[in-house]
Amino acid sequence: MLASAAAAAAVPPASTSYSPVKPSGSRGWRTSRSRRAARVEAGYSQLEVRKVTYRPPGTEHNLLNEINLSLREKSFGLIFGRSGSGKTTLLQLLAGLSEPTSGSICIQKYDDSGNLNGKSEMLTSQRVGIVFQFPERYFLADTVLEEVTFGWPRQKADLLFKEQLALNIQNAFNSVGLKTISLDEDPQSLSGGFKRRLALAIQLVQTPDLLLLDEPLAGLDWKARADVVNLLKDLKKHHTILVVSHDLRELYPQVDRSWRMQMGGSLKEETLPV
Numbered sequence: 076m077l078a079s080a081a082a083a084a085a086v087p088p089a090s091t092s093y094s095p096v097k098p099s100g101s102r103g104w105r106t107s108r109s110r111r112a113a114r115v116e117a118g119y120s121q122l123e124v125r126k127v128t129y130r131p132p133g134t135e136h137n138l139l140n141e142i143n144l145s146l147r148e149k150s151f152g153l154i155f156g157r158s159g160s161g162k163t164t165l166l167q168l169l170a171g172l173s174e175p176t177s178g179s180i181c182i183q184k185y186d187d188s189g190n191l192n193g194k195s196e197m198l199t200s201q202r203v204g205i206v207f208q209f210p211e212r213y214f215l216a217d218t219v220l221e222e223v224t225f226g227w228p229r230q231k232a233d234l235l236f237k238e239q240l241a242l243n244i245q246n247a248f249n250s251v252g253l254k255t256i257s258l259d260e261d262p263q264s265l266s267g268g269f270k271r272r273l274a275l276a277i278q279l280v281q282t283p284d285l286l287l288l289d290e291p292l293a294g295l296d297w298k299a300r301a302d303v304v305n306l307l308k309d310l311k312k313h314h315t316i317l318v319v320s321h322d323l324r325e326l327y328p329q330v331d332r333s334w335r336m337q338m339g340g341s342l343k344e345e346t347l348p349v
């Protein structure tokens with residue numbers, strides 16, 4: 076079954092319907108204003124991490140210390156640094172998997188002149204998609220469709236909701252270049268590059284505003300690496316992407332801003348040493 080043709084037909088039956096779509100009021104970098112108003116509004120939004128410190132519960136040392144970072148929408152940020160410096164820990168905070176000990180993570184709107192436009196909004200986990208290192212190791216389902224919808228809360232859904240879900244699947248598969256694969260295929264039978272595409276699609280179905288990727292090229296052969304880099308180049312046109320990686324040279328052309336995570340958990344903006 077082709078993804079583009081099959082998405083609607085493949086939507087789960089009513090008895091096991093899914094709820095992947097976030098409440099409309101909290102979606103997008105948009106503020107709480109109406110969608111129509113947002114469309115005519117100029118300006119831009121950016122992710123702002125302000126003085127974030129993190130100390131795991133029950134421990135005595137901070138893993139992250141007063142982290143500041145801002146990333147404008149539809150741009151590509153990269154965090155690099157030595158192993159164990161705290162890069163993944165920061166991604167986990169941004170994804171809402173753990174909470175900062177102090178500081179805030181929010182979205183701030185600006186007008187065209189760079190002046191604040193309204194209050195900042197806390198970044199909620201529903202607005203973030205995260206792809207962990209070696210995501211294919213966590214594939215559990217027997218088919219691509221089940222993998223994409225796996226873990227979604229199950230509840231009664233109306234036809235409109237199902238149509239939206241089918242559309243989200245179709246859009247996600249189109250944007251990662253998977254529109255020709257069969258939704259019945261075993262995810263483990265896909266090539267290395269296609270598995271990474273699938274992992275991205277799984278996140279994109281939920282229409283996140285911020286996409287976090289931990290070592291997206293790790294473990295891939297040269298061809299698949301080039302494939303994923305090209306994909307990220309395309310995704311950047313419509314998404315805000317923050318990557319943690321040691322593969323600086325390959326990602327360099329896509330990078331708008333970069334930071335070095337230093338041992339001791341402080342972050343410093345720095346151009347890539349390539």
Ligand SMILES: Nc1ncnc2c1ncn2[C@@H]1O[C@H](COP(=O)(O)OP(=O)(O)OP(=O)(O)O)[C@@H](O)[C@H]1O
Nearest residue numbers: 131134138156157158159160161162163164165336
């Ligand atoms: N909950 C925790 N409690 C105590 N220490 C932790 C906890 N989580 C992570 N650490 C430690 O924090 C440090 C930072 O880990 P993290 O995985 O964020 O580093 P990293 O920069 O992403 O490393 P790598 O490049 O190897 O992936 C490590 O020494 C790790 O063992």
